[in-house]
Amino acid sequence: MDVEAPSNLPLPDEFLEFLNENGLDPSIYSNDPTPRYVRLKPGCEAYVEEIESEIKCKLEKVDWLPDFYSLPPHVQIANSKAYQEGKIYGIDAASGAAVSALNISPGDHVLDLCAAPGAKLCMIVELLGHSGSVTGVDVASHRLAACRTMLQKYGLGDCCRLFVADGTTFSLLPIRVCSDSKSCEYALDEKVDVYREWTSKRPWKERKRAAKARVSVASQLASRTQDPELIFYGRDSGVVGLRRSELYQNLHGSDVSSCGYDKVLVDAECTHDGSIRHIQKFEQWGWTTLQRRVLNAERTDDLTALQLQLLTNGFSLLKVGGSLVYSTCSLTVAQNENVVEQFLSRIASAELLEVDVAEPWPCRSGRIAKTLRFDPMTSRTSGLFVAKFTKLAI
């Protein structure tokens, strides 16, 4: 068993100051560290005992969240065979709850707008089974590359496509039939290559041909700068066989209501103050770095504007009757309830929904009814805020 030194560090002053400014009680970060959580790949239940004997500790089933197990906080799984073979992966139970709140059903087309490094995206794929699709978007290419590695490692990528793009402007709809809608028809460009099965290593000749095609497409699409960069697509993602012009379609507002995504997750960039493990990483980089890079008030103002934009854009791509979950691993009101309030005041078609599966969850209500807050003391998980919306036909 790999053991990480237990961290009993006192909270740094910079963090305490941030909590104070945001009206957060430091005692929610109890001295007793929260457990580590793993999700067991569905179908691997028979391996639990084998995994326990390998990591030399018991996997405690989380009774309120299917397929989740808790471990003592100091146990590391990264070197275990079970992890390397993709039978388990680390994901906090609160994060799992945010995905569960989406009520993913087989066949859904799901958009994950801040997808990297991808633990929630992997869970979404597993819940879909072998139908539907997942479109993962993240602005950070290195983080999204890590997500691609994870999908490949767990053999989960078949129905996924990943785009490096700004989630505040991303506007590609899921690939699916819109045969009855005239606006979904488009001219095929015979000069442009179709997407073949994705591979990380393409023969030189093919890469050269693709680069040439890209240049010619780039000149055709000169007016559309900064198309999302497709960095991965699975064989059942709908991309194979498409031409570039077919993939890069932005549909008009009225089409979104019927052709949009069934489910959208906006797990927005935030100050991560709900995760004490994340905060304590700054011990090695210095607490002033934490203050400068994460907690400073100016950055928080920018963040709340970004969060509102991500939520608004994610919602614009949701079909009528679909569900969107907004989550952050911050516990500040500014990044959660205030964002929700502003969003609801601007978007008449948005309705806040009760998270129906949340009844047994060990969390509290947020400051707005129907929103939820996980915190280390109440939930024994990392801190997380969750709000769920649907789109009304108006």
Ligand SMILES: C[S@@+](CC[C@H](N)C(=O)[O-])C[C@H]1O[C@@H](n2cnc3c(N)ncnc32)[C@H](O)[C@@H]1O
């Ligand atoms: C809380 S993390 C997401 C964690 C992820 N959902 C998971 O489960 O692993 C927030 C992510 O938002 C991304 N991000 C920040 N600004 C963005 C933007 N404008 N558009 C899309 N992604 C953005 C960051 O790169 C980061 O990966």
